[in-house]
Structure formats: structure tokens, C-alpha cells
Amino acid sequence: MKLAEVESAQLSHLLQGEGLIVQTGRFTSRINSSSENISNDILTLYGNTDFIESKLYDFNVEINPGKGLRKWLRPQITFSFSSIQPFTPLPANQATPMLEWGLNWCVSNHYHQNIIIHAAVLEKNGKALILPGQPGAGKSTLCAALAYSAGFRLLSDELTLIELDGSKVNPNPRPVSLKNKSIDIIREMVPGILCTETVHDTQKGSVSLFRPADKAVENANKPAKPGIVLFPKFNPDIAEYELIEVSRPHALVELANQSFNYPVLCQQGFEALSAFIDSSQCFRLEYNGDLAKAIEIIEDLMLYE
Numbered sequence: 001m002k003l004a005e006v007e008s009a010q011l012s013h014l015l016q017g018e019g020l021i022v023q024t025g026r027f028t029s030r031i032n033s034s035s036e037n038i039s040n041d042i043l044t045l046y047g048n049t050d051f052i053e054s055k056l057y058d059f060n061v062e063i064n065p066g067k068g069l070r071k072w073l074r075p076q077i078t079f080s081f082s083s084i085q086p087f088t089p090l091p092a093n094q095a096t097p098m099l100e101w102g103l104n105w106c107v108s109n110h111y112h113q114n115i116i117i118h119a120a121v122l123e124k125n126g127k128a129l130i131l132p133g134q135p136g137a138g139k140s141t142l143c144a145a146l147a148y149s150a151g152f153r154l155l156s157d158e159l160t161l162i163e164l165d166g167s168k169v170n171p172n173p174r175p176v177s178l179k180n181k182s183i184d185i186i187r188e189m190v191p192g193i194l195c196t197e198t199v200h201d202t203q204k205g206s207v208s209l210f211r212p213a214d215k216a217v218e219n220a221n222k223p224a225k226p227g228i229v230l231f232p233k234f235n236p237d238i239a240e241y242e243l244i245e246v247s248r249p250h251a252l253v254e255l256a257n258q259s260f261n262y263p264v265l266c267q268q269g270f271e272a273l274s275a276f277i278d279s280s281q282c283f284r285l286e287y288n289g290d291l292a293k294a295i296e297i298i299e300d301l302m303l304y305e
Contacts, residue, residue, distance in 0.1 A: 001050070001051045002047060002048060002049065002050060002051065003022070003042070003043065003046055003047050003048075003049050003050070003051050004043055004047030004048065005051070006051050008039060008040075008043070011039050011042070011043070012039045015031060015032060015033045015034070015038060015039055015042075016032070016033070016034050019031060019032045019060070020032075020042070021052040021053075021054065021055070021056075021057050022042065022046050022049065022052065023046070023049040023050060023052060023217075023220075024046070024059075024103055024174055025156070025171070025172035025173050025174040025220065026161070026170060026171060026172040026173075026220060026221075027058040027059060027103075027106075027107065027111075027172070028052060028056065028057040028058050028059075029057060029058065029059045029060075029061055029103060029106075030057040030059070030060045030061070031061055031062075031063070031099070032061070032062040032063075032064070033062065033063045033064060033095070033099075034064055034065065035063055035064065035065060035077060035092070035095040037093070037095050037096055038063060038095055038096060038099065041095075041096040041196050041209070044194055044195070044196055044211060045096075045174075045175045045194075045196065045209055045211050046175075046211075047194075047211070048211065048212075048214050048217050049217055058106075059081065059103065059106040059110075060081070060082050061079065061080065061081050061099070061102060061103065061106065062078075062079070062080040063077060063078070063079055063080075063095055063098060063099045063102070064077065064078055064080075065077055065078075065092055066078060066089055066092075074091070075091070075092035076089035076090060076091060076092055077089060077090055077091070077092045077094060077095045077098055079098050079099065079101075079102040081102065081105070081106055086102075086105060087101075087102070087105075090202075090203075091201075093199055094199055094202055094207075096196055096199070096209060097177070097199055097202055097204075097207045097209065100174070100175060100177060100209060103174070104158055104159060107159055107172065108159060108260035108261065109260070111161075112261050112264055112265060113164070114161040114162055114163055114164065114170060114272075115161075115162045115164065115259055115261060115262065115265055115268075115269045115272045115273060116159055116160065116161055116162075116259060116260045116261050117130070117132060117159070117160040117162065117255050117258055117259050117260075118132065118158070118159070118160075118258045118259070118260065119131055119132035119133070119139070119158075119159075119160040119255075119258060120133075120139050120140060120142075120143035120156065120157045120158065120160070121155040121156050121160040121169055121224075122143060122146050122147060122152040122153060122154055122155055123152065123153045123155055123169075123171075123224035123227075124151065124152045124153065124299075124302050125302065126224060126225055127224060127225055127226070127227030127228070127302060128155070128168075128169040128224035128225065128226060128227045128228070129146070129152065129227055129228050129230060129298065129301075129302065130160050130169070130227075130228070130229045130230065130255075130280075131143055131230055131231075131232055132160075132229070132231055132254060132255060132258050133231065133232055133233075136234065137231075137232055137233050137234055138232050138233070138234030138287070138289070139232055140157055140176065140177060140178055140179070140182060141178065141182040141185060141186070141234075141291070142232055142291070142294060142298075143157050143176065144157070144176050144178060144182070144186045144210065145185075145186065145189060145291045145294075145295060146295060146298065147176065147212070147213060147216070148186060148189065148190045148193060148210075148213065149189055149190055149295075150295045150298075150299070153171075153213075153215055153216055153219060154171075154173050154176065154212050154213065154216040155169060155170075155171040155172065155173060155216070155224060156171065156172040156173060156174065157174070157175075157176040157177060158174075158177070159172055159260075162272055162273070162276050163223075163272065164265070164268050164271075164272045165272065165275060166226070166271070166272045166273070166274065166275025166276035166277075166278070166279065167225070167226075167275070167276075167279075168223040168224060168225055168226075169223055169224045169225075169226075170223050171216070171219065171220050171221070171222065171223065171224075172220075173212040173216035173217055173220055174212065175209040175210055175211060175212060176209070176210040176212065177207060177208075177209055177210075178195075178207070178208055178209075178210060179204050179205050179206060179207055180205045180206050183195075183198055183206065183207075183208045185291070186210065189291075193210060193211075194210070194211040195208050195209060195210040195211065196208055196209045225279070226276050226279035226280040227280060227281070227302065227304075228280065228281050228282075228283065228298075228301050228302060228304065229246075229251050229255070229277070229280050229281070229282040229283070230282075230283050230284070230285055230298065230301065231246065231251075231254065231282075231283070231284040231285070232284075232285050232286075232287070232294075233284065233285070233286045233287075234287065234288075234289060235286050235287070235288060236288055236289055237288070238286060238287075238288050239288065240288075241285065241286065241287045241288065241290070241293060241294065241297060242284075242285070242286040242287075243283055243284070243285050243286075243297060244283065244284050245281075245282065245283055246282040246283055246284050247282070248277045248278065248280075248282060250282075251277055251280075251282035252273050252274060252277045255273055255277070256269070256270070256273055259273075281301070281304050283301065285297065285298075
């Protein structure tokens with residue numbers, strides 16, 4: 001039975017009681033919450049996952065309103081992991097983005113069986129496409145366009161999990177987080193796509209979360225082999241795109257700099273990235289926002305041997 005088939009009253013009861021266990025990508029999370037928005041948003045974002053009745057889980061998290069006067073005056077929301085609060089409270093209407101940011105934190109800080117890179121990652125024809133990117137580089141927009149309109153399988157929009165022998169990328173398909181203008185771009189590109197209401201004035205601007213496609217969820221245990229590492233850069237001022245090859249040593253340094261647990265893994269992390277990069281082709285793509293052209297270029301790159 002899928003989560004979407006469960007009575008909403010039962011979901012609310014579990015969230016406010018013993019906890020709702022949800023398949024959040026590669027991991028299972030026990031979620032407790034009395035926030036008004038969380039129950040509906042979980043159905044929107046995770047409705048195509050299986051309803052889990054097991055009591056086993058990887059992460060135990062809570063997302064609840066602040067106490068005392070804060071419950072009534074400028075209400076806030078807190079995120080807790082096993083009773084630890086790693087973040088400052090946020091306005092109550094940011095409960096769902098905070099839950100997703102918190103789950104990213106759980107993985108990046110507590111899962112060291114893989115080296116974790118801050119990058120979107122997709123798969124096509126068995127090969128991984130990794131899209132690292134600094135804020136504003138257009139990583140998430142490009143990832144969403146590829147996942148929802150170009151037949152690529154989403155592995156993750158935020159965390160790339162590479163095996164420590166460098167042989168494959170493990171999926172962690174969770175909702176795609178889009179910001180500001182990207183939200184309307186993808187909504188127009190894919191009419192009827194399931195997503196949450198846009199939350200404004202967050203630390204990242206306006207944010208909406210988009211449900212991963214059924215194909216991504218159904219293949220959450222199917223890894224991808226090394227393929228293309230592509231560093232995207234959105235530049236509205238250029239007339240044409242620019243695609244250049246990046247040397248493997250340079251790409252390795254950039255990925256290491258964007259790894260959450262490279263300092264923890266040390267030699268293992270270096271060896272994992274080195275092996276992965278040795279089996280990959282690396283490029284930098286500067287584009288002006290023409291997603292159709294960017295997709296065409298990327299599809300050609302995925303044919304690279």
C-alpha cells in the first residue's frame with residue numbers, strides 16, 4: 001500500500017503520536033510533528049512511497065511549533081534529531097522546507113559509508129550525471145528539467161552518494177527543492193506536477209518542493225556507474241553556451257571541496273573520489289537559461305564513451 005492510500009486521519013495520528021515512518025529516499029525516517037502543514041505536504045511529496053509499518057528506521061526527527069509565548073506570538077518551528085536541535089527555529093510556515101533541510105543534515109552528518117558530495121545527480125542508460133554547483137549556478141533547475149521532462153532518473157537533487165571504492169553512485173531520491181524563478185519555470189514546463197505551496201522569505205528566498213517521479217522512487221536501490229561530472233553555471237548575459245572539458249585533477253579538487261564528509265573519511269575519501277573521477281568524463285557548461293539547449297548538450301554528453 002502506498003502512503004497516499006492511507007487515511008489522512010491515520011497519518012495525522014501517527015505524526016502526533018508514535019511517529020510516522022517514511023521512506024525518505026535511501027533512508028527511513030521516523031517523523032513526529034504537530035505542525036498543521038506537515039501531514040498534507042508529506043502526502044504530496046512522499047505519497048508514491050510504500051506505507052511502512054515496521055518500527056525500524058534510520059533517523060528519528062521531530063518538527064514542532066515552539067513553546068511558550070512563541071506558540072502564539074510570531075509562531076516558530078523547531079527541528080530535532082534524536083532530541084538534538086541543530087538549527088535555530090524558523091517561522092512556522094517554513095515547517096516543510098525545514099524538515100527537508102533537516103533530513104539532508106541527517107544524511108550528510110551521520111552517513112559515512114559513502115562519500116557525500118553537495119551535487120545533484122541523475123542517471124540515464126545506467127550512467128550517472130553529477131551536477132555540482134554553487135548557489136545560483138542553476139544546478140537544481142537543470143536537475144529538475146532533466147528529471148521531469150527529459151527522461152533522466154533522479155538519484156538526488158542535493159546529495160551525491162559515491163561508494164568508497166568509487167565504482168557507483170547510490171540513489172537517494174527525495175523531493176527536489178526549487179527556489180524563486182525556477183519554481184514557475186518547472187511548473188510551466190510540467191503542467192500538473194505535484195509540489196508544495198511556495199513558501200516565501202526563507203533564508204534561500206521563495207521555496208517549493210517537488211515530488212520525485214515514480215521511476216525514481218521505484219528504483220531507489222538501483223545504483224548508477226560513473227559517467228559525466230558537469231559543472232553548470234547559469235549566466236544570463238551570454239548569447240551562446242560554452243562547453244569546455246575539465247581536467248580530472250581539477251574536477252577531483254572541486255568535488256573534494258564540495259564534500260560534506262571528505263575530512264571525516266580522509267584517505268578513503270580521496271581514494272573514492274580518485275577512482276570515481278578516473279572512470280568519468282568532466283566538463284564545465286556555461287549557459288544562458290535555455291534549458292532545451294542545455295538538455296540537448298547533456299544528452300549528447302551522456303553518449304560519451
